[in-house]
Amino acid sequence: MIEWADRVSIDLSLQQIPRNKRSIEKIHADENADLLICLKERLEFYPVGKKEPFFFHPNSAAFRTKRPLQNDPLIAISGLKRGDSFLDCTLGLASDSLVASQWVGSSGKVIGCESHPVLAYVIEQGLKRYTGMPHLDEAMNRIVVVSSDAVSFLKKLESNSFDVIYMDPMFTEKITEASNFIPLRGSADYGQLTEQWVAEARRVARKTVVLKAHFRSEDFERFGFARRVRPNTKFHYGVISNTSK
Numbered sequence: 001m002i003e004w005a006d007r008v009s010i011d012l013s014l015q016q017i018p019r020n021k022r023s024i025e026k027i028h029a030d031e032n033a034d035l036l037i038c039l040k041e042r043l044e045f046y047p048v049g050k051k052e053p054f055f056f057h058p059n060s061a062a063f064r065t066k067r068p069l070q071n072d073p074l075i076a077i078s079g080l081k082r083g084d085s086f087l088d089c090t091l092g093l094a095s096d097s098l099v100a101s102q103w104v105g106s107s108g109k110v111i112g113c114e115s116h117p118v119l120a121y122v123i124e125q126g127l128k129r130y131t132g133m134p135h136l137d138e139a140m141n142r143i144v145v146v147s148s149d150a151v152s153f154l155k156k157l158e159s160n161s162f163d164v165i166y167m168d169p170m171f172t173e174k175i176t177e178a179s180n181f182i183p184l185r186g187s188a189d190y191g192q193l194t195e196q197w198v199a200e201a202r203r204v205a206r207k208t209v210v211l212k213a214h215f216r217s218e219d220f221e222r223f224g225f226a227r228r229v230r231p232n233t234k235f236h237y238g239v240i241s242n243t244s245k
């Protein structure tokens with residue numbers, strides 16, 4: 001664990017301090033800094049003022065990957081096929097990327113972009129180390145995490161170099177059931193979609209650009225996504241099809 005903590009502090013250029021059995025509240029008070037705790041099995045991120053940690057776990061991918069994947073709304077709406085490449089511009093907990101990765105299989109490719117560097121690191125390490133769901137091991141290992149803002153990353157990519165490009169920015173509306181993200185309220189990137197982001201995604205996508213947003217969001221219409229209404233759900237998907245470009 002100490003070796004791992006050494007590695008983490010070098011990778012992220014963070015100061016390493018011994019816990020000395022202190023509570024999270026006490027360390028927050030002593031250090032006045034966000035905390036990344038190295039435990040035997042995982043990293044836990046506690047932004048200042050938060051008592052609940054953010055850590056990697058398969059989240060909704062745990063149950064979604066036990067159902068027929070072709071019926072999963074993200075898979076059905078995106079037109080993603082086995083062997084395809086999938087770029088997730090807003091990795092978060094990587095649940096959507098995991099579903100896509102399980103579906104595209106060993107001949108496919110999944111890259112997830114996350115602009116919050118600590119979050120990107122926690123998820124990258126989690127995808128490598130998590131052992132609780134063996135049926136997802138390969139899918140987890142396949143996901144390449146890129147710690148970067150999505151637009152800067154898209155700009156470096158060749159045109160038509162990914163089959164599907166996906167974005168799921170933070171909702172600005174409060175969503176009660178999105179409890180896995182509660183520790184990140186205030187630290188995650190709340191940046192919203194821009195013309196430039198959508199234009200870059202359209203340039204790089206071969207098949208589709210997919211947006212997930214709150215059902216009240218006007219971004220679908222504002223940026224030209226065909227909205228797929230999902231009755232009784234708090235979020236909708238929208239799609240821009242690039243197949244005729």
Ligand SMILES: C[S@@+](CC[C@H](N)C(=O)[O-])C[C@H]1O[C@@H](n2cnc3c(N)ncnc32)[C@H](O)[C@@H]1O
Nearest residue numbers: 090092093094095096114115149150168188189
């Ligand atoms: C709603 S969450 C995504 C959840 C994700 N789809 C999942 O399945 O767990 C949005 C995430 O995208 C990140 N994010 C927001 N804007 C971004 C951007 N421009 N580039 C990269 N990451 C971004 C946020 O920090 C946050 O972690």
